[in-house]
Amino acid sequence: MVILREGECPGLTAEVIQALRSQNVRTVVDLVSSDTEELARKCALSYKTLVAVKHVLLAQYTAFPTNGADLYEELLSSTAILSTGNPSLDKLLDSGLYTGEVTELIGTPGSGKTQVCLGVAVSVACDLKRNVLYIDSTGGLSASHLLQMVQSKACKMEEHMEALRRIQVRQVFSVFSLFEAQQDLRSSGFHQVAGGSGSVKVVIVDSVAAVLSPIIGSRQTEGLSLMMQLAGELRTMARDLGVAVLVTNHMTRDGNWAVKAGLGRSWSHVSQTRVLLQRVEREGAKPSGLRTATLVKSSRQPSQISQEFDLGACNQPQDLLPAPRDFRKINIHYH
Amino acid sequence: MMQRDVASFAFAPAVKVRLISAGFLTAKDICDLRPTELSKEAGISQQEALEVLQEVRRGPAEQGAAESRLTALELLEREQALGTVITFCSALDQALGGGIPVGKTTEICGAPGVGKTQLCIQLAVDAQIPGCFGGLGGQAVYIDTEGSFLVERVVDVATAAVQHCTLITKDTEQREALQSFTVETVLSQLFLFRCHDYVELLAQTHLLPDFLSQHPKVRLVVIDSIAFPFRHSFEDLSLRTRLLNGLAQQLTQIASQHSVAVVLTNQMTTRIGQNQSMLVPALGESWGHAATQRLILHWEGKHRFASLYKSPSQREATVPYQITPHGFRDVQLPDPSVTPADPSLTPSLNSRKRPRGEEGDPSDA
Numbered sequence: 076m077v078i079l080r081e082g083e084c085p086g087l088t089a090e091v092i093q094a095l096r097s098q099n100v101r102t103v104v105d106l107v108s109s110d111t112e113e114l115a116r117k118c119a120l121s122y123k124t125l126v127a128v129k130h131v132l133l134a135q136y137t138a139f140p141t142n143g144a145d146l147y148e149e150l151l152s153s154t155a156i157l158s159t160g161n162p163s164l165d166k167l168l169d170s171g172l173y174t175g176e177v178t179e180l181i182g183t184p185g186s187g188k189t190q191v192c193l194g195v196a197v198s199v200a201c202d203l204k205r206n207v208l209y210i211d212s213t214g215g216l217s218a219s220h221l222l223q224m225v226q227s228k229a230c231k232m233e234e235h236m237e238a239l240r241r242i243q244v245r246q247v248f249s250v251f252s253l254f255e256a257q258q259d260l261r262s263s264g265f266h267q268v269a270g271g272s273g274s275v276k277v278v279i280v281d282s283v284a285a286v287l288s289p290i291i292g293s294r295q296t297e298g299l300s301l302m303m304q305l306a307g308e309l310r311t312m313a314r315d316l317g318v319a320v321l322v323t324n325h326m327t328r329d330g331n332w333a334v335k336a337g338l339g340r341s342w343s344h345v346s347q348t349r350v351l352l353q354r355v356e357r358e359g360a361k362p363s364g365l366r367t368a369t370l371v372k373s374s375r376q377p378s379q380i381s382q383e384f385d386l387g388a389c390n391q392p393q394d395l396l397p398a399p400r401d402f403r404k405i406n407i408h409y410h
Numbered sequence: 411m412m413q414r415d416v417a418s419f420a421f422a423p424a425v426k427v428r429l430i431s432a433g434f435l436t437a438k439d440i441c442d443l444r445p446t447e448l449s450k451e452a453g454i455s456q457q458e459a460l461e462v463l464q465e466v467r468r469g470p471a472e473q474g475a476a477e478s479r480l481t482a483l484e485l486l487e488r489e490q491a492l493g494t495v496i497t498f499c500s501a502l503d504q505a506l507g508g509g510i511p512v513g514k515t516t517e518i519c520g521a522p523g524v525g526k527t528q529l530c531i532q533l534a535v536d537a538q539i540p541g542c543f544g545g546l547g548g549q550a551v552y553i554d555t556e557g558s559f560l561v562e563r564v565v566d567v568a569t570a571a572v573q574h575c576t577l578i579t580k581d582t583e584q585r586e587a588l589q590s591f592t593v594e595t596v597l598s599q600l601f602l603f604r605c606h607d608y609v610e611l612l613a614q615t616h617l618l619p620d621f622l623s624q625h626p627k628v629r630l631v632v633i634d635s636i637a638f639p640f641r642h643s644f645e646d647l648s649l650r651t652r653l654l655n656g657l658a659q660q661l662t663q664i665a666s667q668h669s670v671a672v673v674l675t676n677q678m679t680t681r682i683g684q685n686q687s688m689l690v691p692a693l694g695e696s697w698g699h700a701a702t703q704r705l706i707l708h709w710e711g712k713h714r715f716a717s718l719y720k721s722p723s724q725r726e727a728t729v730p731y732q733i734t735p736h737g738f739r740d741v742q743l744p745d746p747s748v749t750p751a752d753p754s755l756t757p758s759l760n761s762r763k764r765p766r767g768e769e770g771d772p773s774d775a
Contacts, residue, residue, distance in 0.1 A: 217489065219489055243482075254418040291652075
């Protein structure tokens, strides 16, 4: 439904647009779907001009198909796998977070979602030396805690400061500020040299449910449309900018006290990978840092596999990621 | 900026629908037009067209994005400049990493009579302790929804706090600061708001940013309790969830932008499982995600304990505490000369709460 503007293509002058408007043809779709001969007659325009304009517009606005082999080549050269900083979680996620995809963490309050997000941010900033964009809507980002985690990895003071400088923080408190933050990233993303040290490699949104839940529900459809708009933006951002997107979501209870992920069924289709974090409840034991991560949705691994890990053990220094099991699997990761 | 979809801007739904059906899909399509042209094309009024253009043309600098975009290093410097509000119970302060953090929201849950209001009153006094004694030297806002705020209790707690500071005064700077830290000043720097239902509470929260801009010395906002207005006679539960989530976002924004510590009190409710019933914080599952930090106060036998259940930077911990005539304090080690932690010896204020019985809370709305 793009509006016709003069100068968009050689034949489209102001008079032509005026004439088309009088026949109620305002957008590209209207022009392309109308009968050219009849339109030429009614508007007193030359048939050739109209056909030429139509061809140019079609060429400009059509989507081009591509074949699987090209897509595979492109994927091999552009996808990277980022370690989350926690070896058990990496194993669960098939070596880590994939760029170009949206990964979602769900869990009850206190289950460790923010902690895992911080771990990912520190791991990417320290080990991979890439920028991180951390969009925080809950106030759960504590810079002193980040510093503690960074200090446990690197030894020198300058490295700590360097790593902290690579983590950009945006505090958003409504869905519109979240859109603005994404737009800023996109507009600055085009100026980044691909693969250079200034490029953002992972975008963490903690939490997306906090900004969306005040507007979803009841009969207003505006909230739902904003949620799907956000979903579309996250996915296109992941694909276009080649970043890994990590979001966190609430858990709520349904009528039978069973837990389910928040934001409803529509949102569950947005992420390609979904991980459920749970506390490990042992009878009579004190609360500890142990958590279980279960892979609830994945396009690569069998679902419902789980790993136990200790929140406090995130970011222990670790060596290379596990070797690929299958030569066809994508195995490119930055060092 | 130019590629942003029209659907992602904060316009009224009717205006958005008209803009999109007229063919304007991205910001680029709109920003070159004049208001009269836009209103004619899209079929919206001149006033609406003007507002739309202002919103679309606003550059990132004017949106205040510059101040909301920081690196973690700058955030660290900012955080270190803020302080914490101490609770006068050193074990709890240690578990919390110094006290209740400024700039974040903390939720305190507990059964009736366990000491939530006592802790809130203690915090309201502690926020005013002068900087040279390790406090913040700020003012406090207390929003009371239950009617459980008693001025006499504040006088008791403030007197004890002033006495404590007088005893530990060492140098002239502290002596001078003590001149301005008396029971009268504590009471005069505590702003009390009384909200009778949820509408008043929502309105008060909307007006709070303006109030805080006019009183920049406020360092603590207490809402005691946030559960009470939302629990009784609320038929539409999904509306309740939306309102609570919106309230949580507003409070987090207030805490962050005005550098105040926001403390919310919550009640407990009974969840009936398969074979057992347990006490869980009220207001539902999604409310659990609202506050940044969660502290649960509970009984174990005759003793009171505070558990840090959810925190972005501290490990989980459980510490004992007691309520004395002086306020919220540590549990002293057993000593014959010191009064043991016994609920029957707490001030008469608490005698209206029923004495400690067995586990579980059968009477809950």
